Amino acid sequence: MTITAPARPAVPPRAPGALPLLGHWPRFGSRPHEFLATLPAHGSVVRIRIPGYDTYVVTDPDLVREALVSLSDQGMMIERAEALLGEGVTVLRGARHRRERRMIAPAFAKARIATYAEVMTRFGAERAESWHDGQFLAVDAQMHDLALRTVAGALFTGELGAETAERIHTLLPPVMTLLSRRVTRPAWIDRLPLPGNRRFARLVRELQAATGSIIAAYRADMVADANFEHDDLLGTLLTARDPDSGTGLSDKQVHDELINFLVGGTEAIGVTTAWTFHELGRNPSVEAALHAEVDRLGGRPATFADLPDLVFTKRVVLETLRRYSPWLTVRHVDRPYRLGDYEIPSNSMLFVCPVAIHRDAGNHAEPERFDPDRWTPQRAESLSKGAHIPFGMGARQCPGNVFALTQITLQVATIAARWRLRPIRGVPVGETVIGALVHPDRLPMRAEARRPSP
Numbered sequence: 001m002t003i004t005a006p007a008r009p010a011v012p013p014r015a016p017g018a019l020p021l022l023g024h025w026p027r028f029g030s031r032p033h034e035f036l037a038t039l040p041a042h043g044s045v046v047r048i049r050i051p052g053y054d055t056y057v058v059t060d061p062d063l064v065r066e067a068l069v070s071l072s073d074q075g076m077m078i079e080r081a082e083a084l085l086g087e088g089v090t091v092l093r094g095a096r097h098r099r100e101r102r103m104i105a106p107a108f109a110k111a112r113i114a115t116y117a118e119v120m121t122r123f124g125a126e127r128a129e130s131w132h133d134g135q136f137l138a139v140d141a142q143m144h145d146l147a148l149r150t151v152a153g154a155l156f157t158g159e160l161g162a163e164t165a166e167r168i169h170t171l172l173p174p175v176m177t178l179l180s181r182r183v184t185r186p187a188w189i190d191r192l193p194l195p196g197n198r199r200f201a202r203l204v205r206e207l208q209a210a211t212g213s214i215i216a217a218y219r220a221d222m223v224a225d226a227n228f229e230h231d232d233l234l235g236t237l238l239t240a241r242d243p244d245s246g247t248g249l250s251d252k253q254v255h256d257e258l259i260n261f262l263v264g265g266t267e268a269i270g271v272t273t274a275w276t277f278h279e280l281g282r283n284p285s286v287e288a289a290l291h292a293e294v295d296r297l298g299g300r301p302a303t304f305a306d307l308p309d310l311v312f313t314k315r316v317v318l319e320t321l322r323r324y325s326p327w328l329t330v331r332h333v334d335r336p337y338r339l340g341d342y343e344i345p346s347n348s349m350l351f352v353c354p355v356a357i358h359r360d361a362g363n364h365a366e367p368e369r370f371d372p373d374r375w376t377p378q379r380a381e382s383l384s385k386g387a388h389i390p391f392g393m394g395a396r397q398c399p400g401n402v403f404a405l406t407q408i409t410l411q412v413a414t415i416a417a418r419w420r421l422r423p424i425r426g427v428p429v430g431e432t433v434i435g436a437l438v439h440p441d442r443l444p445m446r447a448e449a450r451r452p453s454p
Contacts, residue, residue, distance in 0.1 A: 009343035012045040012056055023049025032433055033327035036353035040360055045342045054348040061363055063340045064352050065386030067331055068393040072097065075332025075349055080187065084179050084204055087253065088260030089399065099242060101399060103249060104257055107236040108399055113406055115231060116154040117304035123150040124411035125301040128418040133449040139421060140274045140443040147270035148172060150407060151262055157232040160217055167210045172262060175203040180435040211255045219251075234258065261400060268326075269404050271437050275324040276317060276412050278443055279370045281423045286372060287416075290316055291450070294417045302413035307406065310413055315372035317408050321390035323370065325354040326436045329392055354389045355438055363387040421445040 015038075018024050027035040028050060036057060039046045044060035058064050073093050085091050089101050106112065127146050131137065152165035178200040182190055190197060218230055218238055229235055237254050241247065249257070280287040293312045294302065302310065331350040336343060344350065359367045364374065364387065373379070386393070391401040398404070422445055423429075430441040 009338050010341050012047045012342045012344075013043045015039055015042055015046050015048045015057075018049045021051070023051060025050055033353055033355050033431075033438055036327070036351070037356035037359060040356070040362065044340060045344070048351075054345065055351055056342075056344055056348060057351045057353065058339065059353075059357070059360075060340070061357060061384035061386035063386070064357060064389065065384070065393060067339055067350055068329070068352065068386070068389070068396070070394070071331040071333065071337070071350065072395040073332040073334060074330050074396070078330060080182060080190075081179060083182070083190070083200070084175060084207075085260050085263065086256030088256040090260045090264065098395070099244075100249075100253070100257075101395075103240045103242055104237065104399060106240060107233050108403055110402075112233070112236060113402055114304045116233070116403060117406055117410060119153040120150055120407045120410045121301045121303050121414065123153060124414035127411075128301075128415045131419060131447045133447065135447045136424070137421070137445055137447055138443065139277055139445045140271070140440050143274040143277070144173075144266070144270035145169075146411065147273065147407070148262075148266040150411070151265040151269065154403075155233045155258060155261070156214060157230060160214055161232065161234075164210055164214045168207065168262060171203055171207050171210065172266065175200065175207065176263065176267065176435070178203070207259065208255060211258050212251065215251050215254055233261070264398065265400055265404060267435060267437055268398075269407055271439050272317070272320055272324065272404075273408050273411060274440060274443055276320045276408065277415075277421045277445065278423075278429060278440060279320055279323070280316070280416070281421055281445060283370050286316065286370060287420070289372075290412075290416055291420075294413045297413070297417055299417055302410045302417070304406070304410070306413070307409065310409055312372060313409050313413050313416075314405070315375040317405060317412065318375045318388075319370055319372045322358040322364065322374075322388060323355075324438050325358055325390040327353055327355050327433055327438055328436050329354060329389070329396075352389070357387060357389065418450065420448040420450045422448055 015024060017027065019026060024035070028048065039048075039057050040059040044058070044063055046057045046059065048055050048057055058067050074091075078091060082091050087096075089097060089104065092100055123146060127142070148169055149165065152168055153161075156162070156164050178196055181196070182200070214234065215238070218234060221230070222238065230238075234254070237249060237257055240249055280290060289312055293310060296309065297306060307314075329352040331352075333344050333346060333348045333350060335346045337346075338344070339350075357363060361367050363384065380388075391398040391404070424444045424446060427442070427444055429443055431438050432441040433439070
């Protein structure tokens with residue numbers, strides 16, 4: 001009888017083109033998603049050189065799924081964002097992450113999403129009402145503003161909530177710009193008394209003051225009347241309890257979760273909605289099919305009850321998420337880890353580039369073609385689980401994914417029922433990386449009023 005010894009794990013191949021000292025940083029730093037998209041040609045796991053990090057890029061969907069499900073620690077790159085995100089679920093690790101994720105889960109239950117959908121519909125309708133025929137719009141800025149106002153509106157209700165939302169609307173964009181710079185530069189620069197560092201610290205303090213005031217007001221309402229309920233996301237967080245101990249979230253924990261949701265929700269929802277109208281504008285047949293669906297609403301705004309009938313609109317959103325997903329998901333390897341045929345050493349980083357996975361012809365046929373019908377149930381079932389990961393996977397999957405899909409679908413349907421957004425002839429739309437997302441470098445479009453077909 002012959003016993004075959006298990007094969008020794010292989011060493012992942014190195015990506016070509018590294019420079020002395022700088023490694024792959026010049027290519028990674030300037031156009032990261034385009035550089036990472038070249039790596040599947042070199043293997044299912046590829047080592048790259050980035051100063052300060054021992055980094056491996058996973059390019060095979062099955063291995064992506066394995067890594068994202070089995071690993072949850074995101075390592076130092078995400079921890080650098082703690083100055084803004086605090087100890088929210090985005091940053092927490094291990095048992096604390098699992099505990100707090102369970103505690104905030106009720107905030108994203110279906111019944112709660114139905115309540116938030118009223119805010120989504122209202123803000124979408126107000127935005128559609130604010131335009132005039134022939135108006136030139138910066139659609140990327142319009143959709144970012146709409147996303148921020150909507151997410152803040154779901155977080156806070158009432159007069160004080162409106163004041164807090166407006167304050168956050170002023171503070172969040174500049175603090176996010178500064179944060180994206182901080183997480184991609186050496187950590188020691190954060191400690192220097194630079195103007196940008198001082199401004200970042202001031203903005204973070206002002207955000208804490210804004211959320212602290214409304215948290216205190218909500219707490220006072222709850223003390224005055226034990227049965228009092230704020231029908232919003234903040235109210236749900238304040239009443240959340242650990243299923244094991246029965247303890248609630250502290251004011252700091254509530255603040256951190258609010259900021260995590262504002263940061264994650266606003267950026268991702270805004271940029272996806274903008275890209276959706278970009279793709280509708282350059283794909284007339286897709287736009288016509290979507291208009292035919294939303295015209296069944298008779299010109300009124302889309303509501304939560306309409307979601308089961310917005311089948312094609314949802315496919316358009318899913319296809320947009322395929323084309324324009326986050327460019328980076330990170331996992332930290334804290335022990336020697338075997339992934340497929342490869343050995344990943346301890347204290348290294350695993351990179352997954354969702355947008356590169358989604359644009360790989362080996363995972364999606366004709367990836368450059370915008371094809372919502374690839375998300376029919378029959379076609380979607382044939383995909384590897386790791387071939388479509390716009391919201392991540394495993395313990396780190398975005399807890400607000402249903403919220404985001406609901407908001408984008410309802411607001412695209414509501415706006416498309418009233419308007420056709422036309423590309424501007426001769427103005428190319430490129431891609432630029434801001435934070436973890438691929439943004440349009442500009443997105444001017446012209447609003448053309450339309451009448452729903454009978």
